[in-house]
Amino acid sequence: MGALRRFKVWRGDKTGGQLEDFKVEVNEGEVVLDILHRLQATQTPDLAVRWNCKAGKCGSCSMEVNGMPRLGCMTRMSTFAEDETVTVAPLRTFPVIRDLVTDVSFNYEKAREMPAFAPPSGVAPGAYRMQQIDVERSQEFRKCIECFLCQTTCHVVRDHDENKNAFAGPRYFIRAAELDMHPLDTADRIPAIRNDFGSGYCNITKCCTEVCPEHIKITDNAIIPMKERVVDNRYDPLVWLGRKIFRRDQLPAQGPAPHPVVAPRQPAPPRVGTHHIPLGVIWHKPQPDGLEAEVGPDGKMPLTEVTFDRAGAASPFGDNVTFPLPPDSLNYQHPKTDD
Numbered sequence: 614m615g616a617l618r619r620f621k622v623w624r625g626d627k628t629g630g631q632l633e634d635f636k637v638e639v640n641e642g643e644v645v646l647d648i649l650h651r652l653q654a655t656q657t658p659d660l661a662v663r664w665n666c667k668a669g670k671c672g673s674c675s676m677e678v679n680g681m682p683r684l685g686c687m688t689r690m691s692t693f694a695e696d697e698t699v700t701v702a703p704l705r706t707f708p709v710i711r712d713l714v715t716d717v718s719f720n721y722e723k724a725r726e727m728p729a730f731a732p733p734s735g736v737a738p739g740a741y742r743m744q745q746i747d748v749e750r751s752q753e754f755r756k757c758i759e760c761f762l763c764q765t766t767c768h769v770v771r772d773h774d775e776n777k778n779a780f781a782g783p784r785y786f787i788r789a790a791e792l793d794m795h796p797l798d799t800a801d802r803i804p805a806i807r808n809d810f811g812s813g814y815c816n817i818t819k820c821c822t823e824v825c826p827e828h829i830k831i832t833d834n835a836i837i838p839m840k841e842r843v844v845d846n847r848y849d850p851l852v853w854l855g856r857k858i859f860r861r862d863q864l865p866a867q868g869p870a871p872h873p874v875v876a877p878r879q880p881a882p883p884r885v886g887t888h889h890i891p892l893g894v895i896w897h898k899p900q901p902d903g904l905e906a907e908v909g910p911d912g913k914m915p916l917t918e919v920t921f922d923r924a925g926a927a928s929p930f931g932d933n934v935t936f937p938l939p940p941d942s943l944n945y946q947h948p949k950t951d952d
Contacts, residue, residue, distance in 0.1 A: 615640035616695060620648065622660070623702040626711045632700065633657075639690050645701065646674050646685035649713075661712035669826055672760030676713050677702045682762040682824045706765040720761055723781045726809065727788055731800040747796040753834060754791035756827040757784065763821035763831060769814045780811035783821035783831050790835035793842070803846045812840055 618639045621632040637651055646664055653660050664674040667686045674685035679693075679700050693699055707715040763783040769776050789806050792798050806812045817840075819832045829835075846852060 615643075618648075618690070618695070619698040620652070621698055621700040622649070622652065622657075622713070624657075624660070624712055625709065627709055630709070630712075632702070641691075643690050644686055645676075645678055645683075645688045645690065645699070648690065648699075649685060649701070661710075661714045663714045670758055672758035675704055675760045675762055675765070677704060677765075682766045684760060684762070684826050687826055704761070704765040706767075706771045707761075717761055717764075719777055720759070720764060720782070720784060723785050723810075724788070726781070727785055728792075728800050728802050728805060730792055730795070730798055732797050733799050736797075741797060743796055750834070751791045751794040753829055754787040756829055757787060758827060759784065760826060762824040762826065766820050766824045767815075768818070768820065769811075776811070776814060780814045781809075783815075783836065785810060786812065786815070786839055787829065787831055787835040790839050793839065803842055806839055807843045807847065812836075812843055815840070 615638045617636050620635040620637055622635060624630050624633050635652055635656060637648055637656070639648060646662075646667060649660065649662050653662075662674070662676075662685070664686065665671040666673070669684055669687045672684070676683065676685050678685070678688050680702075682704065685701075690699075701713065703709050703713045704715045704717075707717050707719060710716050761784060765771060767782055769780050770782060786806070789802050789810065792800070793802055815836055817832050817836060821831045822829070822833070825831060
């Protein structure tokens, strides 16, 4: 049998509530979510708590433990002293539905406002080649599990609810950075980041980075680069001079410039000897021309291909897909509601 520990759990709904005291058994290796489940099973079966995977990958069990935004399934009880009272409360930034469950629909509304992925219209399927070096910057942001801990800890909306209309929050700054750094994307989101998503509200305190369970460097790798791009676009003197000389409404209408198209290569001659794999690729140095990618009998590219400085295999979109893709097939478009 484990030790009895003291808990304070917030109980209530949108009309109000309070912290209630509990004494509950805690065993070695358990996490806060385990204790909440034990409370549901033994003392308070109507306790509302949102959870799903219990593996730190779905982002459902976000809560505030002793005032710190955390995932309940990843917060071990061994991190607290045995005589310490553990306080569990709902996310402070979002409206309470009941007990520990909050209404996070604000985040999905902001997601709908984000301009979607926009591949170039002039590139045929299979004609564009990307290497690992092309996507490694934006790949970090794909780790986001949308737990919204960064959103709830950001003081711009945590302490000032009136800013929610003008400020998207850290989660959508890394979404914008992910798309803006994607080599196949052509949309210009810089004006929207400044005017619609409120990048100027952020004063880079890095509180969002501190609470991220996936250890994404939100401030350093996403927010600061995007703020720099906003400044370059808005205040760079050469850009300002260019606007004075060539106004956008005076230029002929034209679409975004397509990304470079890699011409099909001739079959590579047989290689003799061992191919040397460099320990790392330096992005700011010229790289040697790639060789034709090898594809196995099963039609798949070998895993080691991603470590070579060679051209990629066939397009993952397939040969029967044309760009731009229809909006309903993009994986970040949210369905419209009837209301």
